[in-house]
Amino acid sequence: MFYYLVRRLASVVVMLVLITGTTYALFFATPIDPVSYTCGRNCTPAIKEGNKKALGYDQPAYIQYGKFLKGLVVGRDYPDNAQLRADHPEQIVHCPAPCLGYSPTQSRTINAMVGDAWPISISIAIGAFVLWMIVGVGGGIIAALNRGKWPDRIIVGLALIGFSVPTFFIGLVLLTFVAIKAGLLPIPNYVPFTENPFEWAHNLVLPWITLACIFAASYVRLTRAYMIETMSEDYIRTAMSKGLGKWRIIFRHGLRAALTPIITAAGLDLGGLLGGAIITESVFSLHGLGFIAVSSVTNMDLPVIVAMVMIVSAFIVLANLIVDIAYGFIDPRVKLVA
Amino acid sequence: MSTSNEPGLSAELLESTGVRVNRSRTDSAPDKFLRVNDLHVHFPTDDGLVKAVDGLSFDLEKGTTLGIVGESGSGKSVTSLAIMGLHRGTRAKVTGEIWLDGEDLLKVSDEELRSLRGNRMAMIFQDPLSSLHPYYTIGQQLVEALQVHQKMSKSQAHTHVVDMLGRVGIPNPDRRYDQYPHEFSGGMRQRAMIGMALINNPELLIADEPTTALDVTVQAQILDLMRDLQAEFGSAIIMITHDLGVVAEIANDVLVMYGGRCVEYAEVDDLFHQPDHPYTWGLLSSMPRLDRVKLERLVPVAGNPPSLINVPPGCAFNPRCAFKEFSPRPCNVDEPQLLESYPKHDSRCHIPVPKRAEVFAERVAPKL
Numbered sequence: 252m253f254y255y256l257v258r259r260l261a262s263v264v265v266m267l268v269l270i271t272g273t274t275y276a277l278f279f280a281t282p283i284d285p286v287s288y289t290c291g292r293n294c295t296p297a298i299k300e301g302n303k304k305a306l307g308y309d310q311p312a313y314i315q316y317g318k319f320l321k322g323l324v325v326g327r328d329y330p331d332n333a334q335l336r337a338d339h340p341e342q343i344v345h346c347p348a349p350c351l352g353y354s355p356t357q358s359r360t361i362n363a364m365v366g367d368a369w370p371i372s373i374s375i376a377i378g379a380f381v382l383w384m385i386v387g388v389g390g391g392i393i394a395a396l397n398r399g400k401w402p403d404r405i406i407v408g409l410a411l412i413g414f415s416v417p418t419f420f421i422g423l424v425l426l427t428f429v430a431i432k433a434g435l436l437p438i439p440n441y442v443p444f445t446e447n448p449f450e451w452a453h454n455l456v457l458p459w460i461t462l463a464c465i466f467a468a469s470y471v472r473l474t475r476a477y478m479i480e481t482m483s484e485d486y487i488r489t490a491m492s493k494g495l496g497k498w499r500i501i502f503r504h505g506l507r508a509a510l511t512p513i514i515t516a517a518g519l520d521l522g523g524l525l526g527g528a529i530i531t532e533s534v535f536s537l538h539g540l541g542f543i544a545v546s547s548v549t550n551m552d553l554p555v556i557v558a559m560v561m562i563v564s565a566f567i568v569l570a571n572l573i574v575d576i577a578y579g580f581i582d583p584r585v586k587l588v589a
Numbered sequence: 590m591s592t593s594n595e596p597g598l599s600a601e602l603l604e605s606t607g608v609r610v611n612r613s614r615t616d617s618a619p620d621k622f623l624r625v626n627d628l629h630v631h632f633p634t635d636d637g638l639v640k641a642v643d644g645l646s647f648d649l650e651k652g653t654t655l656g657i658v659g660e661s662g663s664g665k666s667v668t669s670l671a672i673m674g675l676h677r678g679t680r681a682k683v684t685g686e687i688w689l690d691g692e693d694l695l696k697v698s699d700e701e702l703r704s705l706r707g708n709r710m711a712m713i714f715q716d717p718l719s720s721l722h723p724y725y726t727i728g729q730q731l732v733e734a735l736q737v738h739q740k741m742s743k744s745q746a747h748t749h750v751v752d753m754l755g756r757v758g759i760p761n762p763d764r765r766y767d768q769y770p771h772e773f774s775g776g777m778r779q780r781a782m783i784g785m786a787l788i789n790n791p792e793l794l795i796a797d798e799p800t801t802a803l804d805v806t807v808q809a810q811i812l813d814l815m816r817d818l819q820a821e822f823g824s825a826i827i828m829i830t831h832d833l834g835v836v837a838e839i840a841n842d843v844l845v846m847y848g849g850r851c852v853e854y855a856e857v858d859d860l861f862h863q864p865d866h867p868y869t870w871g872l873l874s875s876m877p878r879l880d881r882v883k884l885e886r887l888v889p890v891a892g893n894p895p896s897l898i899n900v901p902p903g904c905a906f907n908p909r910c911a912f913k914e915f916s917p918r919p920c921n922v923d924e925p926q927l928l929e930s931y932p933k934h935d936s937r938c939h940i941p942v943p944k945r946a947e948v949f950a951e952r953v954a955p956k957l
Contacts, residue, residue: 484719485714485716485719485720486719486720486721486722486723488675488714488720489714489720489721489722489785490722491673491675491706492673492675492706492707492711492712492714493706493707493711493733493734493737493785494703494704494705494706494707494708494734494737494738495703495707495733495737496703496737499737504722507722507724508722508723508724581724582723582724583723583724583726583769583771584723584769584771
């Protein structure tokens, strides 16, 4: 178990290095001058030159990448150029480890940006997760147990709709009709949980529903399929022949076995969402990680792009690891061996 | 033809005078522990009605064993699931009567049935690996079977289960209690399965090919175990198998099924000494024998099991029967009745009984 963990964590690190390296390489392969995005309308060659040095764009790509990796481990100071730091000590911005970089368009360290955005993304992801797991898994169980009858048809029909309608459409419909026209819920505006838990939830209900819709739809189908499969297993017949009650058979014997693949999917989906729900955040103008990711691409903000790619992939890779470890606890047939 | 005509007439005569049909046996003994009467299990499918079991009757006393023999698809397992009531809530249509100790299992409520299952009647399945839940330890699964029917503290249940695991011949039951099914060998798994079935001292034990997935030495151990446990608990056992060797080993009565019907029903010695149906002959010829020196090929029963949707007209076995020439009447027109050929020995064949005895003695027995 311990060696397994060490080996897996090492592979996580290698994977993240490869992913960020690829992102850097791709960025420098594009025929775009990143510096031109760093100075606004009144741009002069002198300012451009200064920015280039301050951000380190004057150096070869592999050196920039090396500095990025080093910053992740020990932190770094901006401006990047030592001469500029010596000339203008008042402009020095320290970026502590793990330093994700400095955004010239926002004039802040990416760590600070992520620090602001991250609670928003987590709040959206976790709330939606709870909602879709209850609705999706619950609906899937009901559908499976009534296979072919009307509750099954209604649930599967709704799931098909939920699965087919795009997130931005659901989001806009809810925003327009529920929040703006009917005024039943506020137009989402993030309130920290620690400040006011009720307002936090109240403001996030719409994004949760929006995001949960598509996931709930796919979890209904997933749960229904696995439930139908497990309920036809031989061990369910054994449980029935033991004289166990209906609900004990459904939950302790059926769902227990069907849950394993559902937990796998849930872990990976949640991991992906913690890196930001791009469409939902954009529709509701919530400045979470997804929102940062989108604006960094439109602004050609290299450090932010790299940082976002890394954060998102780190969540996915870690979610994979956690799911694999969880398997060792969920399924007694699985042993984690290095 | 003239010689075979006479006994044929006598069979018809018997039939017309009403001295007939195995049901007379059950009717004369209404106090049997288990009595299945005219059981039908039909499955409606898109292709038509599958008549998996079609008019099956048999009975069973406590402390005795009935072997139900037949090839795949003959309706053996469907019969056992019907007794356990495991067709409830499925598409299957089950009709007839299944009397267990004076109660018709087809009429009792779901809750009554549930309280009987695993308690007064229990079942052992063919593949113990897929029939045990992979996520719970053997101990947990046996305790569950015990506690659903008996109020018992955890520690009492634990002791009881460890004791049972020991009785079914699992070494180190205390340690094995906490292991999962995948940590057991095939034979040990089947022992655990038997232990689970016996945990509430059921009066009726249905074993659906319990030794099929096991190798021969383990098979023998499991059969010994079942015999010993029967002696100890006095349960009635229904042993479902396609292996006549198993039947010879353990059964008192044998019921041979073909195409969802009983074709021969007799006490085990009678069946082996005077098998009375061409299908039974086929089964016997296809059975390997260790006590024969002759290195002859085994003779399979030619052809395939009948379709249960379009059952062949007349005798269901007629398309595969090698002896239909001996029948005085066409085999593919009307279905033969299940008649008493000898005392307590019924079979379903158009060939007159004496002729059958003759054919068996001359043509089949020498090759066995």
